[in-house]
Amino acid sequence: MEWLSDPFQVSFVQRALWGGILVSLICALAGTWVVLRGMAFLGDAMSHGMLPGVALASLLGGSPLLGAALSAGAMAFGVTALGRSRRLSTDTAIGLLFAGMLAAGVIIVSRSPSFAVDLTGLLFGDVLAVRDRELGYLAVALAAATAIAAAGHRSFTALAFDERKARTLGLRPGVARAALLGLVTLAITASFHVVGTLLVFGLLIAPPAAAALWARRIPLIMLGAALLGGAATFLGLLISWHAGTAAGATIAAVAVGCFFLSALGSAVATRTTRNTRTTRREQAGLTR
Numbered sequence: 001m002e003w004l005s006d007p008f009q010v011s012f013v014q015r016a017l018w019g020g021i022l023v024s025l026i027c028a029l030a031g032t033w034v035v036l037r038g039m040a041f042l043g044d045a046m047s048h049g050m051l052p053g054v055a056l057a058s059l060l061g062g063s064p065l066l067g068a069a070l071s072a073g074a075m076a077f078g079v080t081a082l083g084r085s086r087r088l089s090t091d092t093a094i095g096l097l098f099a100g101m102l103a104a105g106v107i108i109v110s111r112s113p114s115f116a117v118d119l120t121g122l123l124f125g126d127v128l129a130v131r132d133r134e135l136g137y138l139a140v141a142l143a144a145a146t147a148i149a150a151a152g153h154r155s156f157t158a159l160a161f162d163e164r165k166a167r168t169l170g171l172r173p174g175v176a177r178a179a180l181l182g183l184v185t186l187a188i189t190a191s192f193h194v195v196g197t198l199l200v201f202g203l204l205i206a207p208p209a210a211a212a213l214w215a216r217r218i219p220l221i222m223l224g225a226a227l228l229g230g231a232a233t234f235l236g237l238l239i240s241w242h243a244g245t246a247a248g249a250t251i252a253a254v255a256v257g258c259f260f261l262s263a264l265g266s267a268v269a270t271r272t273t274r275n276t277r278t279t280r281r282e283q284a285g286l287t288r
Helices: 002-009 011-037 040-049 051-059 064-083 090-110 113-124 132-151 153-161 163-168 173-195 200-212 218-243 247-287
Strands: none
Touching (some): 002 218, 011 132, 011 173, 011 200, 040 051, 040 064, 040 200, 051 064, 200 218, 200 247
């Protein structure tokens, strides 16, 4: 069993494991609503929309995390503002901001050819480089995400299933939508340094989507997503250590693989249940 425990005897792999677990918990809280509300395109756009802020901060010697927060916040504000227009669909607003922010990021990066290596780290992350200070940031982000998710649970639930009913109940769907957007922004901003802007989308979507195939209650979906995300982190680091692959990408790949296995298992279970019910009905008919 040494092959199972050896990688986690190393201090930087231990920090990577804790970082991945914290990211999985944050993404479970936000990603559940992303899946239930069909906001996957928004999550993808926001994960890419951080590029100009992070690139500019890195070139100027500032904090990439602060740059990511400002850039993601600007995109969230833009989506909210453009989404109020009756003549412009939300998808159109997201697409426009996605293209604009990504183009701005590429232009900034193109001004410094030496930034290519840093850009690779930004896009694909470096989970093995997580430090104790960043684990502290993730813990604070998790506390904030938990507070937002708990405070807005009732409003988010009504918003996800019937926005008109939410308005009738006086739950102020506009405020709930902005708070939910803030939760997604927090999750993406806090997670990008661990798994990268391109791969944070995997942890944000795959575990909640896999859990949603089996659970019906929202808290259970969040719990299942957190467990799957933590398992993907552990397995991804283990595979990365022995196979020599990129850790962040391996974690995201395992998370997506878990979704497809869950989808296959759900399909088999549904088919088996349907066949069992059909058999019972036929037997009941013969008995009569």
